[in-house]
Amino acid sequence: MMLLGIDTCGASGTVALGRWENGTIGLLAQKEIAGKTYSAQLVPTIQRLLMEQEVGLEHLEAVVVAHGPGSFTGVRIGVSSAKALAEALTIPLLAVSRLAVLVHAAGTDAAALDAGRGEFYFRAQAEEALLSPEEIRERFTGRLAVCEQRTAQVFPEATVVDPPSAADALAFALPRLAAKDYDDVALVDGNYLRRSDAEIFAKRAGEAANAGRE
Numbered sequence: 001m002m003l004l005g006i007d008t009c010g011a012s013g014t015v016a017l018g019r020w021e022n023g024t025i026g027l028l029a030q031k032e033i034a035g036k037t038y039s040a041q042l043v044p045t046i047q048r049l050l051m052e053q054e055v056g057l058e059h060l061e062a063v064v065v066a067h068g069p070g071s072f073t074g075v076r077i078g079v080s081s082a083k084a085l086a087e088a089l090t091i092p093l094l095a096v097s098r099l100a101v102l103v104h105a106a107g108t109d110a111a112a113l114d115a116g117r118g119e120f121y122f123r124a125q126a127e128e129a130l131l132s133p134e135e136i137r138e139r140f141t142g143r144l145a146v147c148e149q150r151t152a153q154v155f156p157e158a159t160v161v162d163p164p165s166a167a168d169a170l171a172f173a174l175p176r177l178a179a180k181d182y183d184d185v186a187l188v189d190g191n192y193l194r195r196s197d198a199e200i201f202a203k204r205a206g207e208a209a210n211a212g213r214e
Helices: 038-052 072-089 098-106 133-139 149-154 166-172 174-178 197-213
Strands: 002-007 013-021 024-033 060-066 093-096 110-116 119-124 127-131 144-146
Touching: 002 038, 002 072, 002 166, 013 038, 013 166, 024 038, 024 166, 024 174, 038 072, 060 072, 060 166, 072 093, 093 098, 093 174, 098 110, 098 119, 098 144, 098 166, 110 149, 119 133, 127 133, 166 174
Parallel strands: 002 060, 060 093, 110 144
Antiparallel strands: 002 013, 013 024, 110 119, 119 127
């Protein structure tokens, strides 16, 4: 089974081509895409990857996409491209969490990714949330994986690993592929993990009240 993996959630992206057979996924090739070029370079990079491996679009049998959390634009481009390919080729689509892929690749209990504004995307025990460093420390005491310099500075006790890639997404998706646990293409969306307006306003009110006491 020929598989295409896509991850454009981070500062740089990757696309990977793998073959699933005998219960394992063999990586055939992977290509990197520079950040902020996804809209122009994702499709051409996929085309070059397939051409170099002498694989046609008609040979693809499933698409695995990391659907976030991460860069809003990167997530949107990766998800929309994966959905378009799956629909055009009438092949299955699997959307996987980038945090879940990071936990799996690192072999830890949890993972955190920089979300900006002093907050972090966090996953532990199959639950994901957007949290502050203080909230993460209050809720979690196990082994944490990070893959960014800023996040490593905030969590110096964490295990630092390479950023998750499209190849990692393919490996993580293996149990779901084996179970034919595919997603409904029409329902797949970005995993943005944003706080609700109520949470944002409550946090700002709390910060303002604390500032007033100082």
